[in-house]
Every structure is written in structure tokens, then in C-alpha cells.
Amino acid sequence: MSEATIEITRTADDGSETVARAVYEHPLPVRICHWLNAISLFVMVGSGLQIFRAFPSFGAKIPQKDLIDWPQSLAIGGWLGGALQWHLTFMWIYIATGAAYLGYQIFSGNYRQVLFTHRDIPGVWPMIRHYFFLGPKPAVHEAYNPLQKQAYTAAIGLGVLSVLTGLAVWKPVQFSGLAWLMGGFHWARLWHFVVMWLILAFVFGHLVMVLLHGWNNFLSMLTGWKKDPEY
């Protein structure tokens, strides 16, 4: 790979020198978008759960929260009106962040780091075997392995879907075509909910992997530089 690389030298007391390596993995726009997205996604899910509490899925006059409830501590907004304020405010941050991220990735060419393509297909099975302790670790040549690319590409697609289903729920008349594609307002609402759970599934896996891969990996999303990369 041809990223910028830094060699970090450390001279011990006896004069011997050890060298570590760091690569610039995450450009600033990507890091900003990552953390803005993390915050806005957190608020969107939290306020979304509060909005869901008002939904009488078991018939009119039977508040949802009488039968299924989230711990109040996970919900944001306190009541339906408050949650809608959070949801309708942070959706603009969420959308703007997503649009800026996609725009940057496409125009900078950096999307190649995360986009899963047909060239990654051969590497999928060996990586799955490795993750299930059935095979050796495939050689790492770039920032993300094929399964990571698959996960990140899917997550970006889910992000787009979350916005599209959300627009269909928010504006089923003005975006009646979009709502129609999803089977109408009623179904768009369900898809919006399903997409949220799929995103949460990604976030769960993502957080597990971050924990498993240690401090240097985590730090790279803050500073851009990944120390001691595997490639």
C-alpha cells in the first residue's frame, strides 16, 4: 500500500534503536464523520425508542409501553413530543454527516478502502474460517479484510436505507413514491424499525471487534495514525 508511513524511532539508554511503524489510515473528514455519526446515531436510536413507546401496536388505546418497554434510561426525550424534537433535530446532523462522508469517500477515492467489490470475494471464505478458529489467519495487505469491507459496505447501505425509510415515514405524502416503494406508510414504518435493528447489530459487532483489536486500533480513529499495523 502506498499510504504515508511514519517510522517511530526509540533510542534506548544503551544507544540501541528500535523502530515501530505507523500508517495514516483515517483521513480527517472520515474521522469527523465517524464520530458525528456515532453521536447522532446514538440520539436517533434513543429518541426512536421513545417514539416507539407511543405506538399502539396492540390496538388503539393500548400504549405500547404497557406490554413491551425499553428501560427508560435507554430512551431519549422523556415523552413523545420531546423525543420527536431530538429525532427531527439530529436527523439533520445524521443526514449531513452521511452525505459529507459519502461525498468525501467518492471524490477522494478513499472509498476503495471500505468498498466491498468482487475482488474481495475470494478472501471471504478464508476469513470466515479464521474467525471461527477453523483456519490460519489470511495475510493482511490493506487496512480492512474482506469481511470488514463487507460489514462496512453493508453499514453504509443501511445508513442510506435508514434515511430513505425515515423520509417515507416523515413525509409519506410528499415522498409518496418512496413510501409506495416500501409498501406504503405502514410498511415504511416497519422497515425503518428493521433497519434500526440491523444497524444496531452492526454496531454490536463493530464494538466487539474494537475491543478485541486493542488500543492502537481504537486510537487510529481518533488520530488517523495506526501504530504497528498488520500490513
Next chain:
Amino acid sequence: MESIDPRPPSPDPDGGKAESTEPKDSGASAANASESASVESSGSASAAGSGRPQPVDLAGATSAIYLRKSRAEFSRVSRRELLKLAPILALGAFAIPGVQESLLKKGLGFSDWISSALFRRGHLAPTFADSELTAFDKFPINDYDVDDPGIIFENWSLAVSGAVQKPGDYRLEQIQSLPLMRQNTRHVCVEGWDVIGRFGGTRLSNFLSVIGADTSARFIAVSCADDYYETLDMATALHPQTLLCWEMYDQPLTREHGAPLRLNVPTKVGYKQAKYLTGLKVTNIVEKVGYWEDQGYSGYYGL
């Protein structure tokens, strides 16, 4: 010590990527260039002897760029990159109680502003076949207080005021003499549920021309027998599917559904569609938007 050594390019594991990584390189190179420059300017006198990196001719670098830094210098680079994320902390304002309320109000206002910009006067809400209707007895009855505010129909009239040429009290027969229109449209509640109902009445725009309303005014404010109140923006009031409604499912409105007259606005969420109307005012100024809006719900809430 020669600290920059442009090494031979590292083996490229993925031939297809070679041409693609150029834009990314230039971004990263810029960061390194500024780092090198600052080191150069602060310590040029001792640069040669201290192992500091020298500025590198990045234009000449083709594929791999190697810079050599001590641990302290790498920490400095890292810290600087970390600090660039500081603006994100501005979102912390949302955690400050006093500021939070005003920010959320602004956010909701922004959403409403976009909503009104997205509104297309000629774009109709979807309509449905009779077979898709929700059964009448399954159509939910929602009100904030009482199902039946006890209107005495013989005495009822709609008090019209504001920017109109013919203010006064309008009796139901007068309103019902206007062209009747029936539509099967979706009724969406802010709680998330939705039903498809059949509504009948006359276009609000018909009534507005009868009373000689100034349609350049901004709002139609309605009041109700149960002290509920609501506001419609003029664009929505003039929409061809916005009805002064006295029928549901081809029958006169029942008391729970808002007899004798209610609003049916398929381009708005349910709470905008006030029942038991008693007054209608054409105005540019509203002190109170609506019963729910004044508690924090969206003032526009167009679908």
C-alpha cells in the same frame, strides 16, 4: 543522519489499487509536509545533528512515503490530529439544560421550515379503493379531553373572523350547500398508527372564497367546542384535498368524530385535523399554534 529515505515502493499487494490511491496520498502528504516544515523552522540550527526530519520533496515521492520521527514527535503529530476533532465537542451544548431546549426548538423549527419548502400544492396524498378502507368501528377516536363536548346542533354555527370580506356566523346548511367531495385517504397519527378512512365535505378553499378570505394571509386558525385549537398554513388550507368535513363513510359525522364539522387534511398528521369546529379565523399572526404544538410538538407537521 539522513532521516528521510525515500525507499523503494513497498510491494503492492493489489495491482488495481495503484492508480487509485493518489488522492488519498496527497491529503496525507500535506499533513506530513506541514509537520516537516514546522520542525524545520523551529530547529533549523540543530536540525542536522539532532536526527530531526528534514523537509522532503513530496513531489518526487512516487508511491511509499516514509518519514522518520521520534516517539515524542509522533505523539505530537497524533495529539494535533486528535485536537482537530475538537469541534465535535460543540454538540455537547445539547447536554446543557437551558441551551438544550432552545437548540431542540431550533432543530424542530428547521425541520418545519424544510417541511413547508417540500410541500407541493398540486401533489395529492394517495387515495385508496373502498375495499382498502379501515372498518368504521375500527377508526380510532382520539381527543385530548372528551369524546363529546355536547354541542347543541340547532344552535351551532361557525364563527368566521379575521382577514375576510364576509365575517359572521355560518350555519351548517350554508356550508353544506358548497360542492361535496368524498375521498378515501390515510389518516396518520403522531403516535405512529395509521388508518384509511372515507371523508366527505367541501374543499376548505371553496369556503375560503365564499367568505372572501385574503389568501395572502399566512394562517387559518380554528377553535373547537372542546377548547381545542389548531392552525393551518395557507398553502395547506388551499390544497385540493383539505376538506371542511361533515361526513365519514358517507354518513353524517358522529359526535365522537367531530360533529357537526371537522377538518380533514390528508397532508397533515392527525392532531392538525381538529374536530367540533366552532370558529375559523384568517390571520397573519397566531399567538397560540395549537393545543399539542404549544406543548412542544411540531407546528407544521405536514406529511
